[in-house]
Amino acid sequence: MPASPAPAASAPLAPAAPLLAWYDRHRRLLPFRAPEGGRPEPYQVWLSEVMLQQTTVAAVGPRFARFLARFPDVEALAAAPEAAVMEEWAGLGYYARARNLHACARIVAARGGFPGEAAALRKLPGIGAYTAAAIAAIAFDQPVVPVDGNVERVVARLAAEATPLPAAKPRLVALAEGFMADAAARARPGDFAQALFDLGATLCTPRSPVCALCPWRGACAAQRQGVQETLPRKAPKRARPLRHGVHFLLADAAGRVLLRRRPPRGLLGGMLEIPGTPWREATWEAAEALPFAPLPGLAWRRLPGLARHGFTHFELEMALLAATLPPAAAPAPLPEGMEMRPLAEAEAALPTAMRRLLALAR
DNA sequence: GAGACGTGGAG
DNA sequence: TCTCCAAGTCT
Numbered sequence: 001m002p003a004s005p006a007p008a009a010s011a012p013l014a015p016a017a018p019l020l021a022w023y024d025r026h027r028r029l030l031p032f033r034a035p036e037g038g039r040p041e042p043y044q045v046w047l048s049e050v051m052l053q054q055t056t057v058a059a060v061g062p063r064f065a066r067f068l069a070r071f072p073d074v075e076a077l078a079a080a081p082e083a084a085v086m087e088e089w090a091g092l093g094y095y096a097r098a099r100n101l102h103a104c105a106r107i108v109a110a111r112g113g114f115p116g117e118a119a120a121l122r123k124l125p126g127i128g129a130y131t132a133a134a135i136a137a138i139a140f141d142q143p144v145v146p147v148d149g150n151v152e153r154v155v156a157r158l159a160a161e162a163t164p165l166p167a168a169k170p171r172l173v174a175l176a177e178g179f180m181a182d183a184a185a186r187a188r189p190g191d192f193a194q195a196l197f198d199l200g201a202t203l204c205t206p207r208s209p210v211c212a213l214c215p216w217r218g219a220c221a222a223q224r225q226g227v228q229e230t231l232p233r234k235a236p237k238r239a240r241p242l243r244h245g246v247h248f249l250l251a252d253a254a255g256r257v258l259l260r261r262r263p264p265r266g267l268l269g270g271m272l273e274i275p276g277t278p279w280r281e282a283t284w285e286a287a288e289a290l291p292f293a294p295l296p297g298l299a300w301r302r303l304p305g306l307a308r309h310g311f312t313h314f315e316l317e318m319a320l321l322a323a324t325l326p327p328a329a330a331p332a333p334l335p336e337g338m339e340m341r342p343l344a345e346a347e348a349a350l351p352t353a354m355r356r357l358l359a360l361a362r
Numbered sequence: 363g364a365g366a367c368g369t370g371g372a373g
Numbered sequence: 374t375c376t377c378c379a380a381g382t383c384t
Contacts, residue, residue: 052380059370059379093368096382128382148380166363197380206378207373237377238365267367312367352369 012178013158014219016185016192022215023195028202030057032064033194040190042114043074045139046104049131050097057201063092077102078109083261086270087349095271095351099264100126116140129173138190145176145185146193150200156232157204160221164233172232204228240310245318246289247276247357248300253327256340258294259350267311271351274358275338279316289321294338298323307356316353320360 027036032048034040047067051060070088071077077085082102089098103125108114114121118136121127127135133146145151152165155172163171179185185192203210211223222228250258259272277284277292286302293300300321307318334340341349347358 049380054367054379054381055369056371056379091369093370094381096367100382126382130381134380146380149378150380193380201380269367310369312369313365 012182012185013155013175014179014216016179016182018215019195019199020184020188020191023191023198026198026202027194028057028198031061040139042135042139044068045135046114046127046131047101049134049138050101050126051092053097053131054094055092059092074105074114075109077105082270087272090271090349091352091355093352095269096265097126099270114139116142118142118144134193136189137193141189143180143186143189145179145189145196147173147176148197148200150204151176151196153206153232154196154200154204154216157209157222157228158216158220160225160227161231162233164235166235168232238313240314241281242315242317243279243281244283245276245279245316246284246286246292247274247318247320248293249274249303249320249322249358249361250294250298250325251322251343252325252340254342256342257346258334259339259341259346260294261337261339268351268353272339272341272346272349272354274320274350274354276318279314284319293321294335295325298325303360305360307353307360309353309356311353318353318357320357322361 032044032051034044048060048064051064051067067088071080071085080102082099085098085102086095089095092098104127107124114135116136117140118132121132121135122129130146130148133144134148136142136144137146147155147169152169152172155161155175156168159172159175161168161172179192180189199214199216203214207229209228211217211220211228214220214223217223220228222231248258258275260275262268262271262273264270275292275294277289290300300323303320303322305320307320309316309318343358347355350358
């Protein structure tokens with residue numbers, strides 16, 4: 001007997017018809033969503049799904065439109081240099097998404113379009129179980145149920161699942177798959193998926209769910225038991241350590257600043273940065289930090305204040321030293337990975353952590 | 363399986 | 374100020 005038997009897809013937790021009827025009246029009008037009855041473009045569904053990974057609808061709206069204007073189709077994206085894609089993604093976070101998006105575009109353009117089934121989509125870079133199912137359901141009408149945080153919450157409440165996440169995930173996925181046993185869900189897989197998202201985003205919310213308006217009120221075990229606010233349970237999070245860094249803002253007479261390209265993988269991988277020391281838990285003395293300056297022999301002055309930025313797994317506090325390149329200095333070839341950019345351009349291309357640092361210079 | 367991986371908004 | 378969390382993926 002298996003240690004933790006994966007539950008087989010079973011009878012649906014709740015009927016699809018009331019949810020779809022609710023969706024037809026209350027669906028959100030979102031900038032990245034095809035108009036009612038309109039055929040969604042696979043490219044746009046894919047792009048929006050990747051942007052929406054761990055990112056709010058409000059943040060994605062304007063960035064989706066801007067990205068689409070710059071890279072209108074998968075061929076245009078595939079033809080672009082990776083640095084241009086990274087720059088367009090600046091400020092959105094989780095930069096591996098941008099690298100994978102670009103790699104995925106090249107594969108898709110080469111094969112002449114997106115595959116139409118979840119299993120094939122799943123093999124592409126940056127497309128995991130959720131995104132594969134979302135694209136398959138929304139763009140290709142495949143009878144699958146994408147399980148995101150909304151769906152986890154809705155299903156955990158319908159079933160009154162008390163096991164904390166992520167341990168409960170396999171069971172929640174199996175229960176979500178069960179929805180497709182209902183012919184009404186199979187008839188409209190894309191709408192059914194988006195109905196689940198909208199239900200989770202507007203009624204079955206993490207705090208203060210609005211059960212009185214829920215089309216699935218009668219089917220919800222958590223609501224019957226009065227425990228909806230406590231579900232889904234989650235494993236406790238670890239504390240985030242505080243790390244420190246010292247960075248060096250070098251400007252030339254023309255007002256350009258020195259930037260450095262970070263290594264292709266890892267934290268802020270492939271993004272530009274203001275050169276600095278490593279980030280560590282111990283604070284830095286000036287004498288210790290100076291060897292990390294991008295050029296030796298300059299008169300660095302400390303700018304007042306500290307830039308603070310919270311990453312997922314640590315908090316960062318950065319000090320900024322500034323220096324100006326003498327106008328007469330010969331334009332020495334910059335070291336590998338370094339470039340000078342006008343201040344405004346640098347600001348647009350930098351991730352938020354680095355923009356905070358730049359703000360100290362004003 | 364657990365940790366790495368960004369950011370901004372809400373309460 | 375601080376915690377939570379948002380249409381997750383990769384290793």
